[in-house]
Amino acid sequence: MENGRPYRDFGDFLRGIFPFKVQKISVNAGFTCPNRDGTKGFGGCTYCNNQTFSPGYCHTEKSVTEQLEEGVCFFSRKYPEMKYLAYFQAYTNTYDELNALIAKYEEALSFPGVVGLIVGTRPDCMSDALLDYFTQLSQKTFVLIEYGLESTLDRTLFRINRGHTHAESEDAIRRTAGRGIYTGAHLILGLPGESREEIRHHADVLSALPLTTLKLHQLQLIRNTRMAKEQSEHPEQFHLYAVDEYIDLVIDFLERLTPSIIVERFVSQSPKELLIAPDWGLKNFEFTAKVNKRILERNTWQGRLSDYK
Numbered sequence: 685m686e687n688g689r690p691y692r693d694f695g696d697f698l699r700g701i702f703p704f705k706v707q708k709i710s711v712n713a714g715f716t717c718p719n720r721d722g723t724k725g726f727g728g729c730t731y732c733n734n735q736t737f738s739p740g741y742c743h744t745e746k747s748v749t750e751q752l753e754e755g756v757c758f759f760s761r762k763y764p765e766m767k768y769l770a771y772f773q774a775y776t777n778t779y780d781e782l783n784a785l786i787a788k789y790e791e792a793l794s795f796p797g798v799v800g801l802i803v804g805t806r807p808d809c810m811s812d813a814l815l816d817y818f819t820q821l822s823q824k825t826f827v828l829i830e831y832g833l834e835s836t837l838d839r840t841l842f843r844i845n846r847g848h849t850h851a852e853s854e855d856a857i858r859r860t861a862g863r864g865i866y867t868g869a870h871l872i873l874g875l876p877g878e879s880r881e882e883i884r885h886h887a888d889v890l891s892a893l894p895l896t897t898l899k900l901h902q903l904q905l906i907r908n909t910r911m912a913k914e915q916s917e918h919p920e921q922f923h924l925y926a927v928d929e930y931i932d933l934v935i936d937f938l939e940r941l942t943p944s945i946i947v948e949r950f951v952s953q954s955p956k957e958l959l960i961a962p963d964w965g966l967k968n969f970e971f972t973a974k975v976n977k978r979i980l981e982r983n984t985w986q987g988r989l990s991d992y993k
């Protein structure tokens with residue numbers, strides 16, 4: 685593995701592309717979600733409270749430019765030479781008229797210092813026309829499309845009301861990567877009804893796909909969500925991982941994941957006021973340090989048990 689690391693690291697990936705420091709800035713472009721407005725479903729995914737996506741500087745009433753201004757202002761004091769990736773994160777960032785979508789992306793790209801886009805979306809929300817645009821764009825600037833898969837099991841996708849199947853996830857990943865566009869996935873480890881072996885098996889399934897990057901998140905119970913209500917009524921159906929137990933699960937997962945997929949993160953941090961559980965009290969870098977320490981103790985690495993090398 686590069687730089688002697690036991691897994692392929694997102695920071696190394698960016699350093700291999702850009703000869704300068706880059707920082708993601710989250711942008712809420714005011715798009716909505718087809719799983720909330722009735723196009724795909726009502727009520728949204730059972731775990732979702734979209735407030736958890738937005739850092740303090742990211743408000744819908746502000747334009748993309750205003751949000752980038754504030755984000756850049758925050759980081760450039762410390763690193764004046766830094767460049768930026770506009771991260772369209774909240775809700776479904778490919779869900780609007782084509783021209784309206786492109787206008788928002790172009791607004792971000794025209795902001796001084798922005799050197800690329802990361803676009804988070806659902807696998808069932810990527811038209812061929814928009815892929816045509818991203819294909820052209822990716823030939824001249826950095827573009828990463830990040831699909832929320834959450835699980836590779838249809839049984840789970842149905843239970844959490846995702847409103848799409850794993851076949852749709854695979855199709856979106858193959859169509860995007862097939863155009864030469866960096867393609868990412870997002871998975872939640874610990875969804876209700878999934879055994880540890882089923883969670884580890886997600887790594888086998890993803891290893892067979894043409895993914896560039898992967899983000900892993902622990903299941904978090906968030907206030908005012910359907911899942912929080914479900915858990916309070918049927919706590920026996922949920923397993924909320926203790927931190928050390930989750931670290932070992934992540935490492936088991938990495939062992940089964942092909943070494944060609946870059947791992948961007950292992951955990952997410954929802955705002956404390958919205959989080960019910962688990963509250964591990966660890967920042968992302970503290971968690972990563974614990975994973976690295978445990979990997980050394982276990983003398984293992986990404987892909988050790990993968991059939992895809």
Ligand code: SF4
Nearest residue numbers: 717719728729732775
């Ligand atoms: S997680 Fe994403 S797709 Fe699901 S309801 Fe929330 S915004 Fe919509």
